[in-house]
Amino acid sequence: MNARPPHFRFWPKGVARELRVPRATLLDYLDTAARRYPDKPAIVYCGAATSYAQLRQRVDALAGYLQQRLGVAPGDRVLLASQNSPQFVTAFYAVLRAGAVVVPVNPMSKAAEVRHYAADSSARIAFVAQELLPALAFGEGEGELRAALVHAYVDATDASASDDTLPDWVTAPRAPLADARLHGFEQAIALGLAPAALPLSPDDLAVLPYTSGTTGHPKGCMHTHATLLASLASSAVWKQLHVETVTLAVAPLFHMLGLQNGMNLPMFLGATAVMMPRWDPAMAARLIEHHAVTAWSAPPAMVIDLFSHPEAERRDLSSLALLSGGGAAMPEAVAAMLSQRHGLSYNEGYGLTETASFLHANPPARGKRQCLGMPTQGVDSRIVDPVTFEELPAGEVGELVTRGAQLMKGYWRNPEADREAFIEIGGRRFFRTGDLASMDEDGYFFLRDRLKRMINASGYKVWPTEVENAMYEHPAIHEACVIAVPDGRRGESVKALVVLKPQERGRIGEDDIVTWCRERMAVYKAPRVVEFLESLPKSGTGKILWRELQEAHRAAAQEQAHP
Incomplete structure (x- = not known):
């Protein structure tokens, strides 16, 4: 590598080129915020606010219960299955206070998947939202749990203070717990048990998130307090975030994008997280206006949803100073609309579960579109x-x-x-x-x-993301996913799965899209087949599940060829 990497010429002013990783733990930052800003809202959720002092008190009491009543010891793994909520945050930091390791679980996981996480991590205790209890197995066997702390989202809400109609699953009353292995979340906190002081180290394992992977079972990524804080410290300086930042926390907290940007970063800063239980573009627009949200990290699909929603036109979104994210390239046409209509640029970056989210980013003052940016500090x-x-x-x-x-x-x-x-x-x-x-x-x-996503059409290499970005410029297209399908003559053909904007459905046909694409890109790149769908399947973080779509269409093609 060159002695002076070329991106240093465009390095953001005021940002050191190397990273000094804090020799601290995530808990140190929660404790500091609670001392400095005891009455400041740490989390705003469904009409209710949790101050830093309240959050720390609840974390300590829950950690004491884990240690004294459930026998959780340093290094133990604890599952955490929940939608976004203050209880997720409280449970996460309570596990760390007890010296244990959080295993975040996708709330959409089925019982077999949860059993794998429990078996692979050797977790014996879980935090779980009450509606997700059926996915947990209890007993003494592999992948079975000994006990769970159960919470109801409604306990963290104040419907009378919320302008939004809250989903039924958020307002569902607390259900009785008939099994002795199930422990009430609020009842545990009410006991006020003090946690034992532990000599926690920055190099202690803190989180074990599982990656879906391309083959085989999901794999756990070992992140310490230090690896998580390296990402947070770098991100905060690069994006010029500070204690007065107000973030919109909507990406799922079980995923690194949400865990780091929606939860840990506000705690690191002593800032406020305005948390949504689940993505809703109309609710997001109202929350941004009401709480003067300044920063939002989200995948392009969510950004597109918000700014194409009628509620966004009616609301004052001028407090937003930073839009950032990754996972997919922001289409050129959408980026141009954000700039022209709202004076916003989407700061694209790049990170993985294995890198605790923040790794590459565009300089805020000199970004390039559809770009992973440059390697950040260190x-x-x-x-x-x-x-x-x-x-x-x-x-x-x-x-x-x-x-x-x-x-x-x-x-x-x-x-x-x-x-x-x-x-x-x-x-x-x-x-x-x-x-x-x-x-x-x-x-x-x-x-x-991805290494295996390239389409080989008659020997020509086609990169699906390049085709998708071009297709987003079509005024009738809301979303597009380009996949490879088997072709007896060409090896593989390019197929586009398209969601049209509501007003364009029935007015635009397959041939219209194919012709439009062929006018704008090499014929081997242009989709030969277009299929219209009502929606595209997405992951919990809003990424289009292209691999799932591709495999389904390949299987269908093989079935047709060999009925």
Whole structure:
């Protein structure tokens, strides 16, 4: 690598090039905020506010219960299954206060998936929202839990102070707990048990989030307080966030985007998180206006939803100073609309569960669109040949590999996965992201696709994200997903799955889209087939599930060929 990386020419002013990682724990920041700003709202949720002093008191009492009544010891793993709520935050920090490790669980997980998380992590205790109890198995066998603390979202709400009609699952009353293995969340806090003081270290394991992975069972990513804080400290300085920041916390907290940006970053800053139970664009517009939200991290799909909703036109969203996110490229047409109509730029970045979210970002004053940005403080990223691992020159497509203080320590009890994921270059350990990317002459990185997502049409390489970005410029298209489908003559063909804007449905046909695309891109790139859908399946963080769509269409094609 060059002695002076090219992106240093465009480095944001006031940001150090190296990162000084705090030698502290996440709990230190909660404690500091509670001392400095005891009455300040840490979380605003469904009409109710939880101050920093209240949050710390509840965290301590819950940690005491974990230790004294449920026998949780330092290093134990504890499952946490819940939609976004103050109870999620309280439980998360209580587990850390008890010296244990949080295993965040997607609330959409089925029983078999939860059993895998419990078995793989050896978790015996769980925090769970009452409606998710059926997904948990109790007993003495592998993947079975010994006890659970159960919460009801309604206990953290104040419907009389909320302008929004809250979902039924939020307002559902607290259900009775008939099983002795089930413990009431609020009853546990009410006992006021004091937690034992523990010698916690920044290098203690804090969170074990599971990645979906491309094959096999999900793998746990080992993150310490230090790796999480490296990401938070870097992000706060890069984005110029501070104690008066008001964030909109809507990305699911079980996922790194939500966990870090929606929960841990406000705690790190002593800021306020305006938390939504689940994505609702009309509610988001009202909350931004009412609470003067200044920063919002979200995937492009959510941003598109908000700014295309009629409620966004009626509300004053001028407090928003920062829109940031990643996971998918922001379409050029949408970015232009944000700039022209609202004076906002979408600060695109790049991160993974394995890197605690924040890794690459665009400089706020010199961003490039549909761009992963540049490596942030202390991060060393390179483009290498996926086979030889030789570093490639600017402009060439290869695998993005990276190293930095926010990188996980490895996969939980999975040395085989570690051997596949990590390589050594020049005596230093790099993580293989599995993403194909290129770097331009300015040192900015651009995603080309996942290592296996490329479409090979008659020998021509087609990058689906490039086609999707172009399609978003069509005035009738709301969302698009480009996939590879088998083609007896060409090997693979390009197919586009399209969601039209409501007013355009029935007016635009398949041939119209195909013709429009062929006028704007090489014929081998243009979709040969277009299928209209009512909606596209998305992950909990708003990413379009392209792999799921591609596999379903390939299976259907094979069934037609061999009935």
